[in-house]
Amino acid sequence: MKSATEYLWFNTPHRRDYINITQTVADIVRKSGIQEGFVMVSAMHITASIYVNDAEDGLIEDIDEWLETLAPFRENYRHHRTGEDNGDAHLKNLLMHHQVLVPITGGNMDLGPWQQIYYAEFDGRRKKRVIVKAIGE
């Protein structure tokens, strides 16, 4: 069994941002030399997500608006008694899930034609980390 582990760092300019990291993960997979296996991409923070969907700007705006409808910014989350103001970001993280697993076949990520891997930041302007870990053979 082979494995490879890398960490990606983000410090986004806005509170919410959606960053396509597909090429970065593809490069890590190729460098690993793993032919058959899985690569996990997982946010190490609880106010950010990793998801797979379309690289289409209109859709990304739709997603952002939709998340605000289902998990809105509010002043009065109980979590804010700790001094934080990011209760909505925790809920958005739960809704979008914080990780994906991508199959590796023949040495490359085995993604469908429109599948792109995104880092979604819900409480940015802070240093955040994502782990990319591949195992296989």
Next chain:
Amino acid sequence: MKSATEYLWFNTPHRRDYINITQTVADIVRKSGIQEGFVMVSAMHITASIYVNDAEDGLIEDIDEWLETLAPFRENYRHHRTGEDNGDAHLKNLLMHHQVLVPITGGNMDLGPWQQIYYAEFDGRRKKRVIVKAIGE
């Protein structure tokens, strides 16, 4: 390490459909000869999901109605400027997540008594693909 990879194809008669694929995945796992490991089942399209829940028709109708409430069909998604009309299907995919990982123990899928694997189609009447990939020993 052993691995096995298969692709399932779907072309559903309705725009939305829920198809139990548990037996198909179980057969792939047994054929692989893997005794201990994981099998991933992952939609390769961004308007379909894989989820694990109950094989109960009433519940499936409840799920479908609930998804329409939280991620409704609408004419005016920004994504529709591309000519598509499936913005809701992208959001339903994000809500339901596009993949599951099932443990393999003693040569079989290690599922609970009611856990069934479903392919959920949100933008059907098109050819769609699912990857089933097992790794282990």
Next chain:
Amino acid sequence: MKSATEYLWFNTPHRRDYINITQTVADIVRKSGIQEGFVMVSAMHITASIYVNDAEDGLIEDIDEWLETLAPFRENYRHHRTGEDNGDAHLKNLLMHHQVLVPITGGNMDLGPWQQIYYAEFDGRRKKRVIVKAIGE
């Protein structure tokens, strides 16, 4: 390749409960001797979830209230024609997802500073099971 499999049992006092199982999973990982790999934590029932987020009581109450808003208890789910009354618990399970995968690096779970693993029960006062399965080397 090494693997390790353990089952955790729960029988919660309330219908809904949120239980931090991070230490239990950490112990299983260390006992496995796996240095590099993945550990999966997955509910084996379809009315409970495993998620990763903050060990902060106010936030947990926020999450519980939020889930009740998006997937409310109702008398009239179609699923209840079977005699069950837990339709909402199935939907909460789908919203929160039933599993997480945690990277193992250098013999320990490779989690971010605030990432804690929770078992979320949505239909308690029954015996329920969670599988913890690690593979790696």
